Amino acid sequence: MHAEEKMTLEKWPASPEKQTLEAKNKFLGFWLFLGGETVLFASLFATYLALKDKVPGPDHALAKDLFEIPLAFLMTMLLLTSSITSVYAMYHMKNFEFKKMQLWLGITVALGLAFLGCEIYEFYHYVHHYGHTFTSSAFGSAFYTLVGFHGAHVVFGLAWIITLMVRNAKRGLSLYNAPKFYVASLYWHFIDVVWVFIFSVVYLMGMVG
């Protein structure tokens, strides 16, 4: 069975994401990349923890002045929900239901965009109401680097998923593109993994003081 073969429900294997050699290599390489991403984000978290609330003067806003529960909660719910919708998309992929997979990936993208909108509003709010910018303090630099890096991952993940959806819209599922969808969904889950630590370490611990 080769990757470009026209697929039918009867021929569709149980693990379509790992049938070809290319798919297996993609899977392994991608997890190696995620191991590297873990180190990247850990060093950004370390920097943030070291520089939290390090501001040049008493008139600068601290973490507990900036963060608010409702917005952080809304953003967390949006991203968490987008994780289960992408699980649902992969469930349809395994069942060889291309249209439903595209639909649930579309919902995932919509939730991701909503998250991004909240984040843009949040940064705008911090800059204009608190003067909390990238260059205003070491705290600001560390905060925007960590949260901004995560936001950049969301942007990249959305671009990736949208590109896959558009490129394969008329092709349908094959053993060539199934691993591509699978790896993109892994990336999306990893973004959520990082966010779990961001909302806990940055927002919740920031509000505790």
Place this chain on the structure above:
Amino acid sequence: MENNQTNTGNATVDIAYRRKKNAEEMRHQVITFTLMIFLTIVAFVAVGAGMSGWFTVPFILLLAAVQVAFQLYYFMHMSHKGHEAPALFLYSGLLVGLITILAFVTIVWW
């Protein structure tokens, strides 16, 4: 390819069986998701209630660790077979990462 198929020789039976298995797994995923939402709400409530930081900080970090384990093992399928290499990569990354955090935090706080 054959070794990965559930082969009864009857394609319709195989498809029905696999769909049932997939649906069952999806149900477990939804349960995991419900638990994750619940843990998130508990963490936010713990902070919103304004309890002492000595309790809240370790508590929300514990909830975060549980939630990440759910993500990795269920949503990202690390509980499935054939994930030895991913586990090695991820835990190696985590080890280096945790040492980095420990080093930075001890330098600054002590």
